[in-house]
Amino acid sequence: MMFGRKNQAQTSRAAEALRLVSVSKSYGSGDSAVTALDGVTLSLPAGTFTAVMGPSGSGKSTLLQCAAGLDRPDSGIVMVDGEEMTGGSEAELTRFRRQRIGFVFQQYNLLPTLTVAQNTTLPLRLAGRRVDRGRARQILAQVGLGDRLGHRPDQLSGGQRQRVAIARALVTEPSVVFADEPTGALDTRSARDVLRLLQEAVRVHGRTVVMVTHDPVAASYADSVLFLADGRLAGELRAPTVDAVAERLAHLGDDTLLEV
Ligand SMILES: Nc1ncnc2c1ncn2[C@@H]1O[C@H](COP(=O)(O)OP(=O)(O)OP(=O)(O)O)[C@@H](O)[C@H]1O
Ligand SMILES: [Mg+2]
Numbered sequence: 001m002m003f004g005r006k007n008q009a010q011t012s013r014a015a016e017a018l019r020l021v022s023v024s025k026s027y028g029s030g031d032s033a034v035t036a037l038d039g040v041t042l043s044l045p046a047g048t049f050t051a052v053m054g055p056s057g058s059g060k061s062t063l064l065q066c067a068a069g070l071d072r073p074d075s076g077i078v079m080v081d082g083e084e085m086t087g088g089s090e091a092e093l094t095r096f097r098r099q100r101i102g103f104v105f106q107q108y109n110l111l112p113t114l115t116v117a118q119n120t121t122l123p124l125r126l127a128g129r130r131v132d133r134g135r136a137r138q139i140l141a142q143v144g145l146g147d148r149l150g151h152r153p154d155q156l157s158g159g160q161r162q163r164v165a166i167a168r169a170l171v172t173e174p175s176v177v178f179a180d181e182p183t184g185a186l187d188t189r190s191a192r193d194v195l196r197l198l199q200e201a202v203r204v205h206g207r208t209v210v211m212v213t214h215d216p217v218a219a220s221y222a223d224s225v226l227f228l229a230d231g232r233l234a235g236e237l238r239a240p241t242v243d244a245v246a247e248r249l250a251h252l253g254d255d256t257l258l259e260v
Helices: 008-012 060-067 090-100 116-126 133-142 158-170 188-203 242-251
Strands: 016-027 034-045 049-053 075-080 101-104 176-180 208-212 224-229 232-238
Touching: 016 060, 016 208, 034 060, 034 208, 034 232, 049 060, 049 188, 060 176, 060 208, 090 101, 101 158, 116 133, 116 158, 133 158, 158 176, 158 188, 176 188, 188 208, 224 242, 232 242
Parallel strands: 049 208, 049 224, 101 176, 176 208
Antiparallel strands: 016 034, 016 075, 224 232
């Protein structure tokens, strides 16, 4: 249990936003057990944009859930900002997550009865932080929705809903933002808006973004792509182009690529 304890790793806080060491996770037991993650080790520098790709069932969502503290690995360590996230009580984990982590889901997960402004500032209220009215306006203006504060989610397009979800993920000024197929339900143009906002969160605001996607175009917005196959890292591609990503995906599972 290392919450709050100053340790060596904290001196490198600015350099490394996320570290996973031998993270494994299985579902079920006995004959029906499925190994979703099989000893994943990785390190992401602060202020980087990483895409995670791989076949359906390769463990991408499980990786995000474990890294974001939404689920617990069976074994291994997750560190955010040089602080270990695995091992504490449920309440400590929740508090830590609310301070340091933002999450964007494919299906937005906005609360239908709350306004856009209320949805956006909900994480602040959950964390017991002061909500000043200007904050919702400011963060929603950043995502191009400064004129939609009083609307309900069902009065917005899919792309607009996802932009609210991004504002909600950014409002606490988290260290790491995880996004699981954030453009999966969007048309090309809305997807591009969302990808630009995630890119801006990294370039302008210094956040670290980790995004699962099936789309080589979306992945090309990232600084690097991590490939997963059967719950293991199966390669990395830096400065990805659409063609290079598609090429790698086509050959994922070839033995030569299984050595990272
Ligand atoms: N709650 C669960 N209970 C049982 N098995 C699960 C559960 N969640 C995931 N799995 C299994 O773990 C493996 C990894 O699933 P995961 O959702 O992480 O894959 P994914 O790469 O995100 O796939 P997709 O691209 O389809 O979203 C799969 O074999 C899946 O069936
Ligand atoms: Mg998934």
